[in-house]
Amino acid sequence: MILPKPRGELSAALFEALRSVPERTPPLPQFADDAADAALSLWVLHELSYRGFEDVDDEAEWDLVALGVRRTLERELEQRLRDRWPGNPAGGYDPDELLAFVEADDGPSLSSYIQKKATREETLELLRQRSVYHLKEADPSAWTVPRLPVRAQAALVELQFDEYGDGDPNRLHSHLFARGLDAEGLRSERGAYIDEATPETLEMNNAMSLFGLHRRLRGAAMGHLAAFEASSSLPSRKMAQGLERLGFNDQLVGYYTEHVEADAVHEQLAARDICGTLAEDDPGQADGIWFGAFTCLDLEARFARSMFERWGSQE
Amino acid sequence: MSGPPQHDHPDVVLCPGGPVLVRGAHTVQDADGQVHEVRRPVVALCRCAKSARLPFCDGTHKLLPEGARP
Numbered sequence: 001m002i003l004p005k006p007r008g009e010l011s012a013a014l015f016e017a018l019r020s021v022p023e024r025t026p027p028l029p030q031f032a033d034d035a036a037d038a039a040l041s042l043w044v045l046h047e048l049s050y051r052g053f054e055d056v057d058d059e060a061e062w063d064l065v066a067l068g069v070r071r072t073l074e075r076e077l078e079q080r081l082r083d084r085w086p087g088n089p090a091g092g093y094d095p096d097e098l099l100a101f102v103e104a105d106d107g108p109s110l111s112s113y114i115q116k117k118a119t120r121e122e123t124l125e126l127l128r129q130r131s132v133y134h135l136k137e138a139d140p141s142a143w144t145v146p147r148l149p150v151r152a153q154a155a156l157v158e159l160q161f162d163e164y165g166d167g168d169p170n171r172l173h174s175h176l177f178a179r180g181l182d183a184e185g186l187r188s189e190r191g192a193y194i195d196e197a198t199p200e201t202l203e204m205n206n207a208m209s210l211f212g213l214h215r216r217l218r219g220a221a222m223g224h225l226a227a228f229e230a231s232s233s234l235p236s237r238k239m240a241q242g243l244e245r246l247g248f249n250d251q252l253v254g255y256y257t258e259h260v261e262a263d264a265v266h267e268q269l270a271a272r273d274i275c276g277t278l279a280e281d282d283p284g285q286a287d288g289i290w291f292g293a294f295t296c297l298d299l300e301a302r303f304a305r306s307m308f309e310r311w312g313s314q315e
Numbered sequence: 316m317s318g319p320p321q322h323d324h325p326d327v328v329l330c331p332g333g334p335v336l337v338r339g340a341h342t343v344q345d346a347d348g349q350v351h352e353v354r355r356p357v358v359a360l361c362r363c364a365k366s367a368r369l370p371f372c373d374g375t376h377k378l379l380p381e382g383a384r385p
Contacts, residue, residue, distance in 0.1 A: 096331055103377050151322055162355045171354070233374030237367070264372040265359040268330050 001191040002055045003044065008037025014069060015044065018056045025065040030072075038073055039202035043194070045070040046209040050139060051190060074210050078217075081207060085294050093279035093286040095271040098223075098293055102230040107301030108308060108315050111235035114242035122311050123246055124186070128193040129201045129307070131181060133208075134255075135190045137174040138163035143212035144221045148274075149281035152222070155273035159229075159266050173258070180252030198310075200303040207295055219288025220295065222278055226270035227293035231300070232263035332384040334359035334372035345370040 003019070006012035010032040017025040032038035047053065048061040060066055090097050114123055138160055145156055165172035178188035187193065197205075211221035236259035243253045279286045308315045328336040337343075337360060340353045351370065359372035362385035366373045376384050 099333075150319075154324075158356060162357070166355055168354075233372075234377065237373060260373045261359070261368060261371050262355065264334060264374050265336065265355065265357050267374075268328075268333060268336055268359060269357065272330070 001047075001051065001053055001189065001194075003053050004040065004191070004194045006037075007040045008033030010037050010069075011041045011044070014041050014066070017065060018044070018048075018053075018060045018063075021057045021060040021063050021066070025063055028065060028069055032073075035199045036202070038076065039199050039206060040194075040197075042070065042073040042077065042206045043197075043202050043209075045073070046206065046213065047191070049209075049213060050136060074214075077203070077206055077210055081295050081298075082291070084298055085291050088287045088290045090290075092283075093275060093289050095276045098226055098271050098275065098289070099230055099267070101293065102227050102297065105231065105297050105301075107297060108304040109235065109238075110304045110307060111238035111242070113308070113313065113315050115238035115245070116242070117313075118242060118246070118311075120246050123242065123248070124184075125310075126307060127181065127184075127186065127252075128196060129198060129303075131177070131186075131188075131193050132191070132197050132201050132205050134177040135174050135188070135192075137177070139174075140208035140212035141221060141225050144218050147215045147218045148222075148278060151277035151281060152274050155269055155277065156222070159225075159269045159274065162262055162266065171258075173255075173262075176251070176255045176258060180249065180255045183249040183251045198303075198306055200299070200306040204299040204303055207299055211292055217288060217292075219275075219278065219282070219285030220292030222270070222274050222285075223289035223292030223294075224296040225292075226267070226275050226289070227296035229263050229270045230267035231297065233260050233267065236260045236263065329362070329385075330359075332381075333376050334362055334385075336360075343370050 003015045006015050010029050013028050017028060020026070032041060045066060048056065048066070052058055052061070089101065110126060114126065141156070142160060145153060148156060163173050165175070169175060181188040208224060211217045211224055236256045240253050240256035240260070243256065275289045279289060326338045330336060336357050338357050340358055342350050343353055343358065343360065344350045360370050361372045363376040363379055363383070365375045365379065367375065
């Protein structure tokens with residue numbers, strides 16, 4: 001992947017600076033032009049810790065100027081997310097309360113729309129937006145492994161082993177998605193559609209990287225994972241039915257049917273064995289778990305509303 | 316001093332209101348006698364009998380009223 005197209009003064013100056021590493025990087029503008037400029041800049045800075053860019057030296061991941069910008073953007077993002085969070089609804093943490101909280105979520109449903117109403121063009125647009133996440137799928141949660149107490153650590157790896165294909169590269173979830181995209185004639189390389197990623201898509205991905213990359217936010221990372229898994233089984237079935245209705249290829253349909261069964265397991269593991277034991281063994285993380293879970297649903301609701309708005313739908 | 320603890324790690328776990336998790340199964344026989352291959356380390360088997368992918372859980376229990384859940 002090469003650096004995406006800049007979307008404002010900050011991303012333009014930042015990408016220029018990243019290309020100049022390991023030469024001395026020039027000072028950068030302090031502020032982004034708008035949400036898209038900020039979100040794209042942070043997405044690129046986080047990406048340096050995943051796979052990087054062909055036109056950026058690997059040194060850039062730890063360049064102090066780049067890290068300074070990253071930290072500023074992360075603080076702003078975290079504050080925005082915290083300002084939206086109404087707080088721990090229960091005090092402490094209980095897995096059944098978390099699962100009930102996710103079940104009670106009545107945010108707008110993209111999967112119901114895809115299942116029954118969406119056009120092929122709208123569905124392709126959704127797949128391109130989702131590809132920003134699905135092509136790295138389990139990676140943001142993997143950062144948290146060394147930061148957990150022993151029981152939560154074992155449980156997270158048990159879940160992640162399945163995400164990463166149970167040892168079979170062909171079943172690795174992000175690879176399943178890539179093959180489905182490819183079979184549909186879509187681009188399947190990481191970041192392929194980053195230039196059309198909406199600010200909501202970028203923010204959703206940035207939040208996961210933020211939670212994953214900061215040990216302080218380990219509870220939020222696992223709470224996000226639990227809410228994500230618990231809001232996946234039924235929607236994945238609807239996605240599969242919608243894709244079948246619209247004549248999408250079997251591999252792409254298969255990606256979603258795989259998630260029906262996998263996430264019925266993962267939601268139990270994440271809510272109980274990961275978050276449940278984390279809250280017991282590291283009680284200071286209970287609020288973080290709820291913050292992450294709320295943020296997951298909130299980001300999805302904001303993303304869904306933005307897509308319905310683009311499509312002029314009254315959902 | 317008790318040292319690092321020995322943790323419970325059961326092979327079969329009944330989830331309140333949800334599926335039963337089974338660890339380390341390679342095959343599962345459903346109520347019709349058909350045998351299904353299991354490829355994941357933990358599998359969730361349906362307990363509400365309403366799953367569209369029996370014998371596996373597909374999350375359908377969440378659509379049932381509280382009293383009708385396992």
